[in-house]
Amino acid sequence: MSATPVLALRDVSKSFGSIEVLHGVTLALEPGTVHALIGENGAGKSTTMKIMAGYQLPSKGDVQLDGAPVRFNSLHEGEMAGIVMIHQEFNLAEQLTVEQNIFLGRELKRGPLLDKAEMRRRTRDYLDRVACNVSPDALVSSLSNSDKQMVEIAKALSRDARVLIMDEPTAVLTKRETDVLFKQVAALRAAGTAVLFTSHKLDEVAEISDHVTIMRDGAVVHSGPSSDISEDEMATAMVGRDVSDLYPAKPGVERGAPEVLSVENLSVPGFASNVSFSLRQGEILGLGGLIGSGRTEVMEGLAGLRPATSDRVTLFGQPLQFKQPSDAQQAGLCYLTEDRKLRGLLLERGMRENLTLQNLHKFGGFLIDRGAEETALTHAISEFDIRAGSRDVRVGNMSGGNQQKLLLAKIMLSEPRILIVDEPTRGIDIGTKQQIYAFLRKLADQGHAIIVITSEMPELIGLADRVMVMRLGEVSGTLNAGEITEDAIVRLSMGLRAEQMPMTA
Amino acid sequence: MTDVTTPHTKSFRMPSMSVLGPIIALIVLLVIGALMNSNFLSAANITNVLARSAFIGIIAVGMTFVITAGGLDLSVGSMAAFIAGLMILVMNAALPSLGVGVPIILLGMFTAIVAGLLAGLLNGFLITALGIEAFIVTLGSMGIYRSLVTWLADGGTLSLDFGLRSFYRPVYFDGILGVSWPIIVFALVVVIGEIIMSRTVYGRHCAATGSNEHVAHYSNVNVNRTRLISYAALGILVGIATIMYVPRLGSASASTGVLWELEAIAAVIIGGTVLKGGFGRVWGTVIGVLILSLIGNILNLTDFVSPYLNGAIQGIIIILAVILQRERKTAL
Structure with a gap:
């Protein structure tokens, strides 16, 4: 050279x-x-x-x-x-x-x-x-x-x-x-x-x-x-990178934990085909794969946000099909978007209006009860440790980490029993990441079931009880607790042959 | 990262120019009017201005919702003309069987409201279900209604039967305690509209939809339904405005309601509603309507400036209003 x-x-x-x-x-x-x-x-x-x-x-x-x-x-x-x-x-x-x-x-x-x-x-x-x-x-x-x-x-x-x-x-x-x-x-x-x-x-x-x-x-x-x-x-x-105590301890899913969600052959036209998986109470399922592998679209399809077909979706033992996102919300399943700026929050508006937008029906029948909204905001600020200059700051002027916390607070107002979070820590600092990981684990410990879609390898490894990897719109493999390694995930998402690893699709 | 948590700060903030601007403009116009002509503040003149404002005002309240939800409706002027023509035809046709009386007036009103609702639903359907741009859809329906009324009138004028007209006249000219009906209806529409916009779930959904429809969709707001309702409501309000308008002249022709759509949109914008959607206020629209009609009224009462320049002054006000809106964006 x-x-x-x-x-x-x-x-x-x-x-x-x-x-x-x-x-x-x-x-x-x-x-x-x-x-x-x-x-x-x-x-x-x-x-x-x-x-x-x-x-x-x-x-x-x-x-x-x-x-x-x-x-x-x-x-x-x-x-x-x-x-x-x-x-x-x-x-x-x-x-x-x-x-x-x-x-x-x-x-x-x-x-x-x-x-x-x-x-x-x-x-x-x-x-x-x-x-x-x-x-x-x-x-x-x-x-x-x-x-x-x-x-x-x-x-x-x-x-x-x-x-x-x-x-x-x-x-x-x-x-x-x-x-x-x-x-x-x-x-x-x-x-x-x-x-x-x-x-x-x-x-x-x-x-x-x-x-x-x-x-x-x-x-x-x-x-x-x-x-x-x-x-x-x-x-x-x-x-290869070191992930030490950024992630909360994984207690492991209880042996007898009931299956709360089961999806059979979910297809989203143009993005994903025949995706099947199940989720148990108290479990955090990681969903990996490259951007464009269809992971976001599959979950949006499941939540009724975009057209999808499936053989069977069972939620808490009941067969269901969500035509629109409010159906899913009512059934206890919520999807939190990866794009907080363009899909998650109204950047021109304040925190109060953003917080309650998805659940206005809980704040009065015909007229909105502003007092109740303010109370909910006070509660959210303290529970999610949202640090904004003042209560009526425009959401667009808040830092990414605080926006993400507000978004979490917003989705939690729906009281979901199954929560799908997409790239929950994209572009936010490490301290906030840690808070979000701890919060998700706490939710799981309380008996919620969670799906975390993420591009960050360490996040999958550090947070998930089980990891499912998608490639080109299909599930390329699922890794159980003992099998979750960076190597295995990269192989599955890159389409390399899996060595010494069971392929359970 | 250097943010400080201040859980409860309700500091007093000076209202921004976008709030004060229209109010100041209205006050300035009132003062100018009062100084220039002693008749300006007379009850007769004020009532006259308000009653004439009522048609555009009722429509503009509906337009505020459509624009706030990120839409636009150019067809309201032609729609009003068409509904007026239809209403007159229906009432004239029913005259032999019903005779002059309250039932035939109710039939006319019913016709106007149903026609308005259907016309609004049609606009809304084409825009939401078929995903065609609001500008295109309503530009098209504007032409269609204008042409239909011309055709119904065979190029001339559709006139309400003379006997019916004198029976119906009080709906425009009479009222309660000296306040004429159009003003009362306008006031009711404004109060209800303001409450819906600022206090209800629907108003919040309109603002969210116009602000960012993706965020609204991902927040489980039914974006299409929100928009459809806004067009349907506007159609109904056009019907109500027509009910007030027909007794005034008792006729409809190809020139009825010309440029109403632009006056209504202008009033909405002057009032501080953002043209691209996401933020609307009904009370602002009322001020916008009053500003536009006061300009015309003052020019008519004084010979300082030619009334022919009415349009030019309105145009300047509209552009100024938009400049004020832009300031709000950079200032906050």
């Missing part, structure tokens, strides 16, 4: 407000190599890529181009330097054609007029190179996700990129499309382009990359040639 890196990060840190999310990241991209960046959700991969592409500036450290420090003040400056980034969320104008998108901002002209013929010819040429069969005149909004991905790549080709950065490019592609993409990546590599990409599919990383960098908690934990590390070692490096 003697070549000068075309683009590099040297000891880069990044803070948002008072929270540092990247700690001294060093990463070098060499011409003609494919570099894979892997890590769990939230490990800092996206931020790292955005800093490299000029979307964000580092708080500390340098971005170096051809060995010299540079400062990209905008994405445009990055692109001028030959760095092109393809986002997970596409950056295409939906109402424009493929050709208009590819030449957006750099339209070819002939005198004062657009040279449409030439742009169309070149567009077809770029599309041919990625074996993409769409017409240059097709509207982007009419394309499938994989075609959009290919158009993005064609657009990058048209930029003559020296560095191509791709955030999970294969997430939306089929196996065949992935092969086409990799052929194109190989061609770019041969032409001397430096390619950086992220993926959750470790087999792909092993297949296409020359160099792999593994991140965990905002820091690089491993960096080296891909040939020197096995897929298993990658998985171990991604997750």
